[in-house]
Amino acid sequence: MDFSCPIPVTGTDRVLLxxxxxxxxMHQLLSRTVLPAxxxxxxxxxxxAVLSCGAQRLAFTTDSFVVTPPFFPGGNIGSLAVCGTxxxxxxxxxxxxxxSLALLLEEGFAIAELExxxxxxxxxxxxxxxxxxxxxxxxxxxxxxxxxxxxTSGIGVIEHTQTLAPASVRAGDAVIVSGDPGRHGIAVLAQxxxxxxxxxxxxxxxxxxxxxxxxxxxxxxxxxxxxLTRGGLASALVEIASDAGQGIALQETxxxxxxxxxxxxxxxxxxxxxxxxxxxxxxxxxxxxxDSALACLRAQxxxxxxxxxxxxxxxxxxxxxxxxxxRRVLDMLSGSQLxxxx
Amino acid sequence: MDFSCPIPVTGTDRVLLxxxxxxxxMHQLLSRTVLPAxxxxxxxxxxxAVLSCGAQRLAFTTDSFVVTPPFFPGGNIGSLAVCGTxxxxxxxxxxxxxxSLALLLEEGFAIAELExxxxxxxxxxxxxxxxxxxxxxxxxxxxxxxxxxxxTSGIGVIEHTQTLAPASVRAGDAVIVSGDPGRHGIAVLAQxxxxxxxxxxxxxxxxxxxxxxxxxxxxxxxxxxxxLTRGGLASALVEIASDAGQGIALQETxxxxxxxxxxxxxxxxxxxxxxxxxxxxxxxxxxxxxDSALACLRAQxxxxxxxxxxxxxxxxxxxxxxxxxxRRVLDMLSGSQLxxxx
Numbered sequence: 001m002d003f004s005c006p007i008p009v010t011g012t013d014r015v016l017l018x019x020x021x022x023x024x025x026m027h028q029l030l031s032r033t034v035l036p037a038x039x040x041x042x043x044x045x046x047x048x049a050v051l052s053c054g055a056q057r058l059a060f061t062t063d064s065f066v067v068t069p070p071f072f073p074g075g076n077i078g079s080l081a082v083c084g085t086x087x088x089x090x091x092x093x094x095x096x097x098x099x100s101l102a103l104l105l106e107e108g109f110a111i112a113e114l115e116x117x118x119x120x121x122x123x124x125x126x127x128x129x130x131x132x133x134x135x136x137x138x139x140x141x142x143x144x145x146x147x148x149x150x151x152t153s154g155i156g157v158i159e160h161t162q163t164l165a166p167a168s169v170r171a172g173d174a175v176i177v178s179g180d181p182g183r184h185g186i187a188v189l190a191q192x193x194x195x196x197x198x199x200x201x202x203x204x205x206x207x208x209x210x211x212x213x214x215x216x217x218x219x220x221x222x223x224x225x226x227x228l229t230r231g232g233l234a235s236a237l238v239e240i241a242s243d244a245g246q247g248i249a250l251q252e253t254x255x256x257x258x259x260x261x262x263x264x265x266x267x268x269x270x271x272x273x274x275x276x277x278x279x280x281x282x283x284x285x286x287x288x289x290x291d292s293a294l295a296c297l298r299a300q301x302x303x304x305x306x307x308x309x310x311x312x313x314x315x316x317x318x319x320x321x322x323x324x325x326x327r328r329v330l331d332m333l334s335g336s337q338l339x340x341x342x
Numbered sequence: 343m344d345f346s347c348p349i350p351v352t353g354t355d356r357v358l359l360x361x362x363x364x365x366x367x368m369h370q371l372l373s374r375t376v377l378p379a380x381x382x383x384x385x386x387x388x389x390x391a392v393l394s395c396g397a398q399r400l401a402f403t404t405d406s407f408v409v410t411p412p413f414f415p416g417g418n419i420g421s422l423a424v425c426g427t428x429x430x431x432x433x434x435x436x437x438x439x440x441x442s443l444a445l446l447l448e449e450g451f452a453i454a455e456l457e458x459x460x461x462x463x464x465x466x467x468x469x470x471x472x473x474x475x476x477x478x479x480x481x482x483x484x485x486x487x488x489x490x491x492x493x494t495s496g497i498g499v500i501e502h503t504q505t506l507a508p509a510s511v512r513a514g515d516a517v518i519v520s521g522d523p524g525r526h527g528i529a530v531l532a533q534x535x536x537x538x539x540x541x542x543x544x545x546x547x548x549x550x551x552x553x554x555x556x557x558x559x560x561x562x563x564x565x566x567x568x569x570l571t572r573g574g575l576a577s578a579l580v581e582i583a584s585d586a587g588q589g590i591a592l593q594e595t596x597x598x599x600x601x602x603x604x605x606x607x608x609x610x611x612x613x614x615x616x617x618x619x620x621x622x623x624x625x626x627x628x629x630x631x632x633d634s635a636l637a638c639l640r641a642q643x644x645x646x647x648x649x650x651x652x653x654x655x656x657x658x659x660x661x662x663x664x665x666x667x668x669r670r671v672l673d674m675l676s677g678s679q680l681x682x683x684x
C-alpha cells in the first residue's frame with residue numbers, strides 16, 4: 001500500500017494530488033498561485049472571513065468535500081459537509097446560522113445514495129441548529145466526476161469582540177487539543193482499503209460550535225482556534241506557529257491518541273499527528289486559563305478527552321518531547337499521504 | 343451530432359446527465375429528492391436566499407461551474423464563476439459584496455491555465471466591485487474530475503423593500519428581456535465541437551447587478567427577475583409562470599435573437615429560446631412602467647438590446663405568437679440538450 005506520491009524538488013507546471021493534501025505543496029499552490037492572483041487582504045489566515053454587516057460581525061466560509069468513499073464508519077459526505085463548514089465558522093467564534101449546499105453529481109450515481117446523504121446532511125444541520133437556505137445541483141458525465149462532490153458555504157454571526165487568529169498567539173500560551181486526534185482519517189482509510197482493525201474506528205466527524213461558544217460564554221480569553229482537518233494536528237500547529245512568528249513545545253505523552261488509532265497508524269506507517277480529523281480543534285489561550293478551558297471542554301459531548309498538550313515559545317519551530325525524553329521537530333505533511341480524506 | 347439523451351418515461355434510480363440541464367428532469371430531481379430531504383421553507387423559489395441580519399436584509403447564493411471547455415469565446419470558467427453568482431444576487435435586487443471561491447482541480451491540470459482562469463476571475467470581480475474573501479482548494483485524482491470545477495457563493499445587501507419573486511407577478515405585467523438570448527450556449531458549443539460559424543459568436547457572460555440596481559434607483563416597481571441560465575429563456579418563463587400561477591403570451595418577433603445565433607441554432611437543430619445565457623435576464627413589471635424600464639436598461643452596457651417580449655395573462659401556460667400569426671406552447675427543456683454549459 002503506497003499512500004505517498006513523489007514530491008518534485010522544484011516547482012511543477014501541473015496540479016499534483018499532493019496540492020490538495022493540506023501540506024507543504026498545498027501551501028505552495030496557495031501562496032504562489034492562488035493568493036497572489038486573488039490578492040484579497042483577508043485571504044489566508046483563517047478559513048472564515050470576518051465581515052461587517054451594519055453593527056454586526058459575520059463570518060463567511062466555503063468548503064468542498066470530495067471524500068472517497070462517500071460513506072465511512074461514523075458518517076458520510078453529507079454529515080461531513082455540514083460539520084466541516086460549521087467548524088470553519090466556529091473557529092472564529094461565530095454562531096453558525098445558514099448554509100448553502102451545492103451538489104456536484106456524476107451521471108450514474110444512485111439516487112438512493114443521494115437520498116441517504118441528504119438525510120444525514122439534514123439531520124446534522126438540524127442538530128447543529130443551522131438552516132440550508134440556498135442550493136445548486138450540477139451533473140457531469142460518467143468519468144468526469146466521482147459519484148458525489150459537495151460544497152457548503154456558511155454564514156455565522158460573531159457575538160464576541162475577541163480576535164481569534166494566529167496573530168493573537170503569545171509566548172507562554174497553553175496549547176489544548178479538544179479530543180483524541182486521527183479517527184476520521186483512519187476510519188475513511190479503513191473503509192477505502194477494506195482494512196478491518198481489531199477495534200472498529202469511527203470517524204470523529206462532529207460540529208464543534210457549541211464547545212467553542214461555551215468557552216466564550218465562560219469569559220475565557222481565546223487567542224486562536226484551528227480545526228484539525230487535512231494535514232492533522234501537525235499541519236495546524238506548524239501553520240499557526242509560523243503565522244504567529246512563535247514556536248510550540250509539545251509533550252508527546254500528553255497528546256490523547258486513542259490506542260486503536262495508534263495501533264492502526266503503526267500498522268499503516270502513518271504519523272497519527274498528520275492524520276485528518278473532522279471533529280477536533282486546537283486552542284491557544286493564556287496558561288492561567290487552561291484549567292478552566294479544559295473543564296469547559298470536557299463538559300461537551302465531543303470534547304471529553306480534551307488535554308493540554310504544549311506551550312507556546314518565543315523561539316520559532318514546533319518540537320515534540322517524546323516519551324523517551326528526546327526531542328523531534330514536527331513538520332507539516334510534505335507529500336500526499338492521505339488524499340481525499342475530506 | 344446528438345445533443346439529446348434518452349428521457350425515461352417513468353422515474354429513474356440513477357442520476358442522468360439531464361438531471362443537471364435546467365429542464366424538466368432537473369425539476370423532478372429537485373422537487374422529488376433534494377427539496378423534500380432538505381425541507382427548507384425558503385428553498386426553491388429564487389436562486390438567492392434572503393436573510394435578516396439585524397436591521398439589514400442580505401442575499402446569499404451558491405453556484406457551481408462545470409462548463410466544458412473551461413475557455414470559450416468571450417470568457418472562461420473564471421469570469422463565468424463571478425458573473426453567475428453576482429447575477430443570482432442581482433436577481434433579488436441585491437448589491438453584491440462578497441464572494442467565496444472553491445476550486446476543485448483534477449490532478450494534471452495545467453498551472454498556467456489555472457493562473458489564467460484566476461486572473462479572469464479577479465478581473466471580473468474587481469470590475470463588479472465584489473471581493474473574494476474566503477476560499478478552498480481540493481484536488482482529485484486524474485479521471486475523477488474534469489480539469490477544473492469552481493464553486494462561488496455570494497453575499498449581497500438588499501437596500502430596497504420590494505419582493506422580487508414569482509408570487510409578485512400579476513396578470514397584465516409586461517415581460518422584458520434584457521438583451522439577445524443564446525450567445526453563451528452557442529459560444530460554448532462551438533468551442534466544444536470545433537464548429538466555426540461565419541460570424542464568431544461570443545458568450546454574453548456579464549454581471550447584471552448594475553442594470554438591476556439602475557432599475558431600482560429609477561423607482562420602478564419590479565415584480566420578478568430571473569437570469570437566463572440553463573434551459574434558457576423558455577425554462578425561466580415556464581418556471582416563473584408556473585410558480586406565479588399565471589400565464590404568459592410572447593410575441594416571437596419581439597424576441598431580439600441575433601442573426602448569428604439564429605443561424606447557428608438552425609444549423610444545430612436547437613431552439614434558441616432554450617439555449618443558456620450568462621448575461622441576460624427577464625423582468626416582470628407593471629405595463630405602464632415598461633417604457634421607463636426599457637430606457638433604463640438600454641443605457642446599460644450589457645442591455646442595449648433590451649426588448650418587451652410579452653404580457654402576463656391570468657390563464658396558465660406560456661404561448662408564443664409566431665411570425666406567421668400562429669400560436670405554439672412553450673415548454674421547458676425536457677432532456678439534456680446542452681449539458682455542462684455553465
